[in-house]
Amino acid sequence: MEKKELKINYTSYKSIDELPHDERLLLNKAIEATSGSYSPYSGFSVGAAVEMANGEIISAANQENAAYPSGMCAERSALFYAHSKYPDLPVRAIAIVASHNGQITPQPTYPCGACCQVLSETQSRSGSPVKIVIGSATGAIVLGSVSALLPFAFDNYPK
Template identity: 50%
Template sequence: MKKTQLITTVLEYNSIEELDSVNQELINKAKEATQSSYSPYSNFSVGAAVLLENGEIIQGSNQENSAYPSGLCAERVAMFYANSKYPNVPVKSIAIACYNNGQFLERPIPPCGSCRQVLLETEERYHTPIQVFLYGQKQIFEIENIKQLLPLYFEKNMLDE
């Protein structure tokens, strides 16, 4: 038997002002995107903003549907739109924010497993790490790449084995 330890490194900030202006703008765009959420069932509005290598920022928000699981998370809405509008432009980073009960959450929320897999596929597609920013009013997380969020990931070449 061999024991393997998987470690995820997360940088924590107490305030958005600790980040550079590009990442502040990306987080603010994610916060803004929460306002276009369609979440009448959960009342949990999530916004995502994707920064592309060409400088474009693409926003997305969660879109629910009464016929579960027909809705889609903010992260996938933003990523799929970015990949369809700019199919040859790598993604540099993504920011995620959540608005609930009239305010942004104090602590960051991470992407769900399905979103992590989609984000990883995009990272693999462009052979470029995607930096992740998770926003909370009292805490902001920065993660260096998607593989940090999904260390035992499923990838395309496994289909050939």
């Protein structure tokens, strides 16, 4: 048996204002996107903004449904739209933020497992790391790659 250790690197900011300009802009687009959330059941509005390789930003919000599995997370909504609009254009980064009762949550809201897997395949399709910016009322976290969130991703993607 061999015991191994896994470490991740990330950058933590005490305020959204400390973020570099491009990351702050992307996160602000995710914050704006929370207003498009349909979340009458959880009251948890999530916004995501995706930066494409051409600099365009595509944003979306979560959409709930009374049949809970039929809803869609903000991350997948934004990524699926981005890929349908620009099927061959790489994704550079995604920003994610959540709010409750109109206030950004005090803790970062990380992507669920399904969203992490979609992000992983997006990164594979893009051919380079996809940066993840996760905002909260108390600052932001920036991960340089999806692999930091899902190091053991299913990777049987068509080549």
